[in-house]
Amino acid sequence: MTCLLCEKNILPEVTWRTALYPEAKVxxxxxxxxxxxxxGPRCTRCSRSSTKGNCLDCIHWEKTPSKDSLARNYSVYPxxxxxxxxxxxxxxxxxxxxxNVFKKTFRIxxxxxxxxxxxxxxxxxxxxxxxxxxxxxxxxAAMLAEFLxxxxxxxxxxxxxxxxxxxxxxxxxxxxxxxxLKKSLNKPVILVDDxxxxxxxxxxxxxxxxxxxCPNVIxxxxxxx
Amino acid sequence: xxxxxxxxxxxxxxxxxxxxLLLRKEIPLDEDLFHAFLGQNIFTPISSIIKTPxxxxxxxxxxxxxxxxxxxxxxxxxxxxxxxxxxxxxGRVIETEPLYRWNGEPxxxxxxxxxxxxxxxxTDAQTKASETIRDAIxxxxxxxxxxxxxxxxxxxxxxxxxxxxxxxxxxxxxxTPRVDVVRELLPRIQEAFSTIPIQALYGGSEEKxxxxxxxxxxxxxxxxxxxxxxxxIIDELDAFPYHADTSLAFATERALKTSGxxxxxxxxxxxxxxxxxxxxxxxxxxxxxxxxxYPLPVPQMCMCFSLHKQxxxxxxxxxxxxxxxxxxxxxRQLLIFLPTISLTEKVASQIYTILFxxxxxxxxxxxxxxxxxxxxxxxxxxxxRNKRLLVLVTTTILERGVTFPSVDVAIIDAGHxxxxxxxxxxxxxxxxxxxxxPDGEVVFFHDGKTNAMxxxxxFIKRMNRLGGYTR
Ligand SMILES: [Zn+2]
Ligand SMILES: [Zn+2]
Ligand SMILES: [Zn+2]
Numbered sequence: 248m249t250c251l252l253c254e255k256n257i258l259p260e261v262t263w264r265t266a267l268y269p270e271a272k273v274x275x276x277x278x279x280x281x282x283x284x285x286x287g288p289r290c291t292r293c294s295r296s297s298t299k300g301n302c303l304d305c306i307h308w309e310k311t312p313s314k315d316s317l318a319r320n321y322s323v324y325p326x327x328x329x330x331x332x333x334x335x336x337x338x339x340x341x342x343x344x345x346x347n348v349f350k351k352t353f354r355i356x357x358x359x360x361x362x363x364x365x366x367x368x369x370x371x372x373x374x375x376x377x378x379x380x381x382x383x384x385x386x387x388a389a390m391l392a393e394f395l396x397x398x399x400x401x402x403x404x405x406x407x408x409x410x411x412x413x414x415x416x417x418x419x420x421x422x423x424x425x426x427x428l429k430k431s432l433n434k435p436v437i438l439v440d441d442x443x444x445x446x447x448x449x450x451x452x453x454x455x456x457x458x459x460x461c462p463n464v465i466x467x468x469x470x471x472x
Numbered sequence: 473x474x475x476x477x478x479x480x481x482x483x484x485x486x487x488x489x490x491x492x493l494l495l496r497k498e499i500p501l502d503e504d505l506f507h508a509f510l511g512q513n514i515f516t517p518i519s520s521i522i523k524t525p526x527x528x529x530x531x532x533x534x535x536x537x538x539x540x541x542x543x544x545x546x547x548x549x550x551x552x553x554x555x556x557x558x559x560x561x562x563g564r565v566i567e568t569e570p571l572y573r574w575n576g577e578p579x580x581x582x583x584x585x586x587x588x589x590x591x592x593x594x595t596d597a598q599t600k601a602s603e604t605i606r607d608a609i610x611x612x613x614x615x616x617x618x619x620x621x622x623x624x625x626x627x628x629x630x631x632x633x634x635x636x637x638x639x640x641x642x643x644x645x646x647x648t649p650r651v652d653v654v655r656e657l658l659p660r661i662q663e664a665f666s667t668i669p670i671q672a673l674y675g676g677s678e679e680k681x682x683x684x685x686x687x688x689x690x691x692x693x694x695x696x697x698x699x700x701x702x703x704x705i706i707d708e709l710d711a712f713p714y715h716a717d718t719s720l721a722f723a724t725e726r727a728l729k730t731s732g733x734x735x736x737x738x739x740x741x742x743x744x745x746x747x748x749x750x751x752x753x754x755x756x757x758x759x760x761x762x763x764x765x766y767p768l769p770v771p772q773m774c775m776c777f778s779l780h781k782q783x784x785x786x787x788x789x790x791x792x793x794x795x796x797x798x799x800x801x802x803x804r805q806l807l808i809f810l811p812t813i814s815l816t817e818k819v820a821s822q823i824y825t826i827l828f829x830x831x832x833x834x835x836x837x838x839x840x841x842x843x844x845x846x847x848x849x850x851x852x853x854x855x856x857r858n859k860r861l862l863v864l865v866t867t868t869i870l871e872r873g874v875t876f877p878s879v880d881v882a883i884i885d886a887g888h889x890x891x892x893x894x895x896x897x898x899x900x901x902x903x904x905x906x907x908x909x910p911d912g913e914v915v916f917f918h919d920g921k922t923n924a925m926x927x928x929x930x931f932i933k934r935m936n937r938l939g940g941y942t943r
Contacts, residue, residue: 249539341564342557343544384553384566385544 250275294322316453322471473508491700517570533559534722590664605633622901625763642702697727760939766910779919811888816841839863877906886916896928
């Protein structure tokens, strides 16, 4: 086996355990050591490292007059240079295979989160525009959703392209919701995406879902930046 | 449709596309126009990944390694499709999208009567090499190896050959494994051929067209070319990650026209090339002397007991401290090499304390460490070159290519496996580069002689003997 990140050979370590239950490693130990999940105290609403229960941003969200559409977010990894490098290769250069680097940890953390949540959730990935999807060949959020052991529903779609959304004024971006629901969903939803930055995208998606009868929306993301 | 293109746009397109294997998105045409070109067979699609029952081959990079291919699910075609991971940083090659080859009229490269604007003087040894290179190019010999010691001024030896090639309307590529070196070469070559358009291509370069008559490229960029150049000059042949990445050897061969000439430059040929020379399988020219006429500084070995233990504790050997303070010429800057990145930072602060206590430096800003993935790398190197830094602590990234006029060189833990014979010779070759200060001290600090160290010193002494210096 070759490490997906550094292309070094992975020497399988043979113990009784690995002989009985062989697990295919996709990255080497050195790379694995650089991939450290968020640990220590975090904001209970958005997963940012914080010692005060809720971070300032989230306190701000709570104070906004319209109810926050996203009940909470859980992220697995913090953002750093190493992560940025992997994401660039995976998303922008289109090395589909690299998504598998996260598979195991993404699942473990999902189980950790789901313990405190009901199991009736449906996973909904944040979609790409048709144009992006076409050019990249895959949606990284959909790939992440596939790792989760719950039902998936690709019910969201994007109106227009990401590029247009960027071009228009920031004001317009805030008010205009780039998402549409293909079919309504009356089950609680876990939105899945690769990065939580301001949470704006996820909140837009959550709002569309709530407006059409979805009882509750939370998000599960790979990275909290 | 095609007639709508102006002549100048069309000619630019030819220069940009001929001699390459391109992805659709690398061809600067809109859909309609592109289809018109396809219809007239001016672009020919070729399958990008060859699949046999046993093996896949990437048509662009030649990759055959199973681990460097992967599959992704295509929702439109409802099946798995293969893509190449080996050359993905150049844009993804995927089985469902062909590569395109220019099939129209060939580009016509201009003939330049006397393009070289360099007015310097060559030494006798340089002149001999320079003439051999020019003759090899003009007589379209298939390959020539230029074996020239560090500091012999090999860039200048190329000018006559390049000028001769330009006179014939040939296209030339200068390829080097290191991006730092590409950036350093561009202004030098441009100055020597001031009227000729030259482009530099490397990962992340602004310039992406690759449409000029002279191209300076990092080796990966060669992967796009196919029978494009009459002359390919490979700088630092021994530093090519050929053994690690076989697609590079494939790409350099392919970038050359069948009638073209490959020129290899090296200061430290590897065993494979030396054997070829012995058997006369490769034509070569040998330049054993530096351009300033002084011999290569011969490294000293210095034994340090418990070197490893001290390094682990973050201290440096006493012998090294003694050397630091007793150097002949304390005006010289200091290049200190260490085997690993983690050691460079630790040791830099130690060295600072020592030099400060001995009043050799006054301020912490005069010393820093730099390594391969350091985002500040470019800035630090140029600061050292401008003498705003007195001491640079580094890993093997600075072993070659970059030149500083007046330095002393120390390698701490020279017995480490990263310092092979070629690396040690190259590192030693950093010293004594300028005519004003043609000497420099080079010391290998070690805790046990290695073959590489002994061979490197023997090699340097032999070069000096061949250069006519007897010591
Ligand atoms: Zn690895
Ligand atoms: Zn928060
Ligand atoms: Zn390839």
